[in-house]
Ligand SMILES: [Zn+2]
C-alpha cells in the first residue's frame with residue numbers, strides 16, 4: 001500500500017465499506033497539484049470513468065473538504081477552487097490576475113502577527129486567509145516562467161525546512177566553537193566543544209539530506225522560495241554568537257547557549273506541530289528534539305557550574 005492509500009485508510013471510519021467510486025475520485029484529486037475547480041475535477045474523472053455522475057463528484061469533493069483532505073479556496077473568480085491538503089501545509093497565496101496562476105508561500109512573521117493580534121483581542125483564530133493579487137513575473141516581463149511549483153510544493157517545503165535547519169546548525173556550530181575558545185572553566189569548555197562537534201555532525205547529516213533532495217529534482221534550487229522564515233534564516237544562534245564576541249563570564253556564555261537552544265527548540269517544535277504531515281514537518285520535529293537534548297545538557301552544566309562556583313567560594 002502506498003502512503004496515499006494508508007492516509008485514506010486512516011480517514012475511513014471503522015467498519016465503513018470502501019466505495020470504489022469515491023476512492024477513484026479521491027485518488028484522481030490527490031494526484032492533482034495546484035488549485036483546481038470542481039469542473040476540472042469532473043473532466044478528469046470522466047476521462048477515467050464515464051459513469052460517475054457530476055453529483056457524486058460534487059458530493060465527494062464536499063466530503064473531502066469535511067474530512068480535511070481538500071481545502072476550499074476562493075481566489076475571487078466567482079467560483080471555488082480546491083487543493084489537497086495531503087502532505088501540504090497551510091499556506092498563503094499570490095494570485096496572478098493575468099494568467100490566473102497561483103503561487104504558495106508561508107511566512108513565520110505573518111503567523112506570528114496573526115497570533116499576536118488574536119491574543120491581544122482574546123480571539124481564538126481558526127483559519128486565516130492571505131492573498132496577494134497582482135501580476136506574476138512571467139506575465140509582467142514576458143520571460144518564460146521560472147520552473148513552476150506545481151507538483152513540487154512538498155519538495156519545496158522540505159528544501160526550505162532543511163535550509164532553515166542548516167542555517168541554525170551553522171550558527172550553532174559557530175556559537176559553540178567561539179564559546180569553547182572563550183570559556184575559562186575547563187568543564188564548560190569540554191561541553192561547548194562537544195556541542196560544537198555535535199552541531200558539525202548534524203550539519204553533515206542535513207547537508208547530505210539536502211543533496212539527496214536535489215537529486216530528486218535538478219531544478220529544485222532555482223525554484224522560488226516557499227518558506228519565509230526571516231527570523232530564522234540567518235540561524236537562530238547568530239545573535240548569541242554576536243553577544244559572545246563582546247566578552248563574558250562562563251556562566252553568561254552558558255546562559256546565552258540555553259536561551260538560543262530554548263528559542264530554537266520552541267521555534268522548530270511550534271512550526272513542526274503546525275504543519276501537515278510531510279518531510280518538512282519531520283525535519284522540524286526531529287530538529288526540535290535535538291535542540292531539546294542540547295538544552296537539557298546545557299541546563300545540567302549550568303547548574304553544575306553554579307554549584308562548583310558556590311563550593312569554591314565557600315572554601316575561600
Ligand atoms: Zn501570470
Ligand SMILES: [Zn+2]
Nearest residue numbers: 035083093104
Ligand atoms: Zn494553495
